[in-house]
Amino acid sequence: MTVIDEMGKASAKAQNLPAPITSASRMQTNRHVLYILMDHDVKGSGKGAVIGFLKVGYKKLFVLDRHGAHNEVEPLCVLDFYIHESLQRHGYGKELFQHMLQSERVEPHQLAVDRPSEKLLCFLRKHYNLKETISQVNNFVIFEGFFANQHGAHHLLNGEPGGPAAQRRRTSGGCRGQAGLIAQRSSYSRYGNPKGAANIPERRAMGQEPSKRLQDVETCLGSATIPSQDPSDLPSLSKSGVHPPNGALCSSEEPPVATQPEPTDRTEDPGIRAVAESKPSRQGAHTDRLPPWLGSRCHDAPWAPWGKQQSWTVAGVFHDAQWIRYKQEYRNTRPW
Numbered sequence: 147m148t149v150i151d152e153m154g155k156a157s158a159k160a161q162n163l164p165a166p167i168t169s170a171s172r173m174q175t176n177r178h179v180l181y182i183l184m185d186h187d188v189k190g191s192g193k194g195a196v197i198g199f200l201k202v203g204y205k206k207l208f209v210l211d212r213h214g215a216h217n218e219v220e221p222l223c224v225l226d227f228y229i230h231e232s233l234q235r236h237g238y239g240k241e242l243f244q245h246m247l248q249s250e251r252v253e254p255h256q257l258a259v260d261r262p263s264e265k266l267l268c269f270l271r272k273h274y275n276l277k278e279t280i281s282q283v284n285n286f287v288i289f290e291g292f293f294a295n296q297h298g299a300h301h302l303l304n305g306e307p308g309g310p311a312a313q314r315r316r317t318s319g320g321c322r323g324q325a326g327l328i329a330q331r332s333s334y335s336r337y338g339n340p341k342g343a344a345n346i347p348e349r350r351a352m353g354q355e356p357s358k359r360l361q362d363v364e365t366c367l368g369s370a371t372i373p374s375q376d377p378s379d380l381p382s383l384s385k386s387g388v389h390p391p392n393g394a395l396c397s398s399e400e401p402p403v404a405t406q407p408e409p410t411d412r413t414e415d416p417g418i419r420a421v422a423e424s425k426p427s428r429q430g431a432h433t434d435r436l437p438p439w440l441g442s443r444c445h446d447a448p449w450a451p452w453g454k455q456q457s458w459t460v461a462g463v464f465h466d467a468q469w470i471r472y473k474q475e476y477r478n479t480r481p482w
């Protein structure tokens with residue numbers, strides 16, 4: 147947990163975020179999956195060192211297509227990605243990302259990326275030829291080809307085999323947040339407490355034999371270290387190999403993440419839903435100005451605090467333009 151917290155802090159610092167968006171406590175309360183790249187061969191320590199991590203998870207989003215129409219989708223999203231400063235541009239990011247793609251069984255253009263940094267945009271352009279973005283009004287970035295695979299995404303929703311993130315999405319609340327996956331440079335391990343191990347037979351059942359090298363995270367990560375932020379602290383790191391010093395570097399003078407106000411993941415946004423559901427749908431609505439993405443009734447909403455404007459009822463649920471906009475904004479994991 148300390149290692150995850152420290153990685154989250156380092157990533158936030160690298161991205162100039164006001165607070166970490168990845169921490170062990172957050173991993174326990176959501177269905178995201180954390181891939182961690184580790185080097186076991188750190189000379190001297192015997193504990194291994196963390197090189198970086200990649201956090202992904204499925205999210206319901208409203209995204210615009212090329213015609214400006216809203217689509218409600220649930221893509222796999224890249225939520226946080228970090229390689230230690232001293233090791234960037236050595237190919238480790240690609241190694242980790244590639245492992246995630248294979249493990250989740252997704253193509254790069256099927257992903258949505260949560261407010262990508264300039265470095266990540268360059269990375270995606272270079273390694274996956276993802277250049278053309280489709281403009282959105284939220285902070286997620288999607289690329290040309292995203293809508294071509296919606297059929298595949300639907301399959302995942304309906305129980306087709308998927309990667310760890312898809313499994314976690316399908317897992318009932320009881321197992322929520324209890325399993326993750328560690329990608330190590332030389333071996334892959336599942337991160338989880340004893341209950342989390344319940345997911346392993348599920349992988350077998352889907353014909354995906356767990357690696358012979360599968361281990362409990364306690365044996366590989368529990369004692370691992372993370373390189374410090376300052377590359378100058380790492381004199382033994384070479385361009386060709388990763389050799390952080392022995393016993394390095396979990397120390398931090400910052401207070402623990404748990405004591406800082408954590409950013410809220412508003413994916414569920416129950417408050418917004420409650421407001422929407424408490425409003426009755428009016429009968430006798432206008433039907434002549436339907437938005438392109440909805441084939442249903444259109445209302446005025448004189449009771450709305452924001453005044454009279456268009457609203458729609460879809461499958462019996464009240465919607466208006468502001469609500470849609472609101473939802474888009476608050477589905478982002480980075481509220482700032």
Ligand SMILES: CC(=O)SCCNC(=O)CCNC(=O)[C@H](O)C(C)(C)COP(=O)(O)OP(=O)(O)OC[C@H]1O[C@@H](n2cnc3c(N)ncnc32)[C@H](O)[C@@H]1OP(=O)(O)O
Pocket residue numbers: 157160161224225226227228229230233234235236237238239240241259260261262263264265266268269270272
């Ligand atoms: C949704 C999100 O998570 S947004 C946040 C993304 N994370 C960050 O910005 C944190 C800081 N950056 C990093 O941790 C890393 O640079 C990552 C994760 C983006 C990429 O990992 P790396 O190990 O550096 O990638 P890898 O070595 O496989 O590929 C290198 C390519 O990435 C891109 N890249 C990496 N660093 C930079 C940089 N400083 N400036 C511009 N492009 C960069 C380039 O395309 C580079 O290719 P090039 O060297 O030929 O120009």
